[in-house]
Amino acid sequence: MIAFILNNKLIHTHANTSMTLLDFVRYEQRLTGTKIGCREGDCGACSVLVGTLKPDNTIEYHSITSCISPLGNANGKHIVTVEGTNLKNNLTVSQKAMKNNYATQCGFCTPGFVVSLTGFCLSDTEKKQDNALNAISGNICRCTGYKSIEKAANEVCNQLGDKKENTSTEWLIENNFIPDYFKDIPKRLSEIKQEKPTQQNETFVSGGTDLYVQKADSLSEKSIHLISDNSKLKGISIKNNVCTIGAGNVVSDLWNHRELNNYFPNLRKHLKLVSSEQIRNMASLGGNLVNASPIGDMTVFFLALNSSITIIDKNENERNIPLKNFFKNYKIYDLKEGELLKNINFKLPTETSFFNFEKVSKRTHLDIASVNSAIHIITDHQKIKEVHISMGGVAAIPKYLHDTVAFLEGKSLNPELIIEANEILQKEISPISDVRGSSDYKRLLARQLFFTHFTELFPNIFTLNNVIKNG
Missing domain, CATH: 3.30.465.10 (Uridine Diphospho-n-acetylenolpyruvylglucosamine Reductase; domain 3)
Structure with missing residues (x-):
């Protein structure tokens, strides 16, 4: 069994650790804001955030493409889908920036952009536009045109400002960048009793960025030996x-x-x-x-x-x-x-x-x-x-x-x-x-x-x- 937090929900599952995180999120949890696009990690429509608990009891977030990530790599982590970025009665800064700059058309790619921009807000990288554009470099839009998206990224940077304290979880919550449940995630992750998934198969998988492009379907039905946290x-x-x-x-x-x-x-x-x-x-x-x-x-x-x-x-x-x-x-x-x-x-x-x-x-x-x-x-x-x-x-x-x-x-x-x-x-x-x-x-x-x-x-x-x- 693996255990992790999906948005604000504690997950314990016996699902095959080799199935893709995307399929678990969409088909097992019905969180369909995370889209199925290329299934090769190229388009970014399936982007989610992975939060890892650090020794100083803070969380480090990174964006990944869930279509080629094995579910087992979520063990002990905080997984954030686009639904997990939502506020109760308002748009987040990233969502509002996309709306204000008309940076969405058909909307298929929009959740991935929102997730990646949210990851940029949570990162400790310098809050300038070049870094914001790096954060969404793996997200492809097929119909809007990128200028409006670049403007949205720039608006997010302007809202963040350049002060170091502006990246603290408390400040980001107070200023509508992320929902307030984020403040409890470090404590909740530290309390998870992790069981290492059974590792018997000789098919070693770390990030899966090549193996899962080639043979995700066959791997999802087998047991694999996960080594990304070794x-x-x-x-x-x-x-x-x-x-x-x-x-x-x-x-x-x-x-x-x-x-x-x-x-x-x-x-x-x-x-x-x-x-x-x-x-x-x-x-x-x-x-x-x-x-x-x-x-x-x-x-x-x-x-x-x-x-x-x-x-x-x-x-x-x-x-x-x-x-x-x-x-x-x-x-x-x-x-x-x-x-x-x-x-x-x-x-x-x-x-x-x-x-x-x-x-x-x-x-x-x-x-x-x-x-x-x-x-x-x-x-x-x-x-x-x-x-x-x-x-x-x-x-x-x-x-x-x-x-x-x-x-x-x-x-x-x-x-x-x-x-x-x-x-x-x-x-x-x-x-x-x-x-x-x-x-x-x-x-x-x-x-x-x-x-x-x-x-x-x-x-x-x-x-x-x-x-x-x-x-």
Whole structure:
């Protein structure tokens, strides 16, 4: 049995933990404000908030897409649907902002926008419009047009103001952002007697953002092994210039980590290209690696950092391997039955090293890549001391460019070198034609992204026009 609070109601259920949270909310609880849209986590019509009790007895809320989230991950949490945002005799600030700015037409997507904006109000992020728009980046509207929705988000920001105390639960209740039952949620969650769901199946599921897109129907009828709350797979530590990230951490944990953002000044710019806020709040880093997609954004990211991974078996025996040796063939990797990824380790950038991530997709945001690429390069007086380059969408696996790396190391940075390196790169990749582009198009993208790394990181040496002209 699992137990959680759904809006203002305590739930104890023996429902299959592998069914989707969306189906439980709509069909078991008849809360039909949460809509069924794409069932792939793309449209945001099914958005709900998940509140997790922190050690300081406060609640941290994140928006997720409930259509690809297993019910079992709600255990011990506060789940908020659009019905749970309602006041008794008034509209909330988010609801009123949508109404005032004519930001709804057919209304199908509106509940998801309201939930995501409410999540933004509850978050401790800076209350400016860019962050509000990030919060609704996973919500799609098909008929209204986004300007009115942007105006609604801006109105919410104006109502919040810029004072830190304006994010307290008490202030949000007093000013009609959330209903008053929210103030009792920490105490009520702490009193729930949690029983861990039976974990017997070897189908491990963390966030479910890929598995539930592929086979939600079949998974919903089986027992699964939920690992999203496994504390042994969590945590981010930095010691002796080495970062260790638990495989159970989600992408948003990197987004919110202040120290990592200092080491990677463009980290949020890079991560914004990785799906939507809802998915970043769910998608585990280990899941992205074992999904073994040839275009996995975080896989390409960590390959360029020359990461190693720690693998643990059911007896807690550990082994470490370089990530670039993990992938064997399409969807085939070095992971034995019963083994899990425990963590990811990499050396952090220094004053003489540089990192960049690039991605091209049909849409700038909320889309999978046609080709993506990352580079980590260490220089010494314009000489390449060490370099690591990865690329996705150009082979059957996420590709670490061994030959290109070997060619570049030890040489001086100049446009002619990069042109020659591209010739090595083109021999090293083998893209295929598919719905994301022809093989020729992907080769062109590979060249352009490779050039872009150097024009971004070393603008005083390279300009794109100069590189292309010399090439």
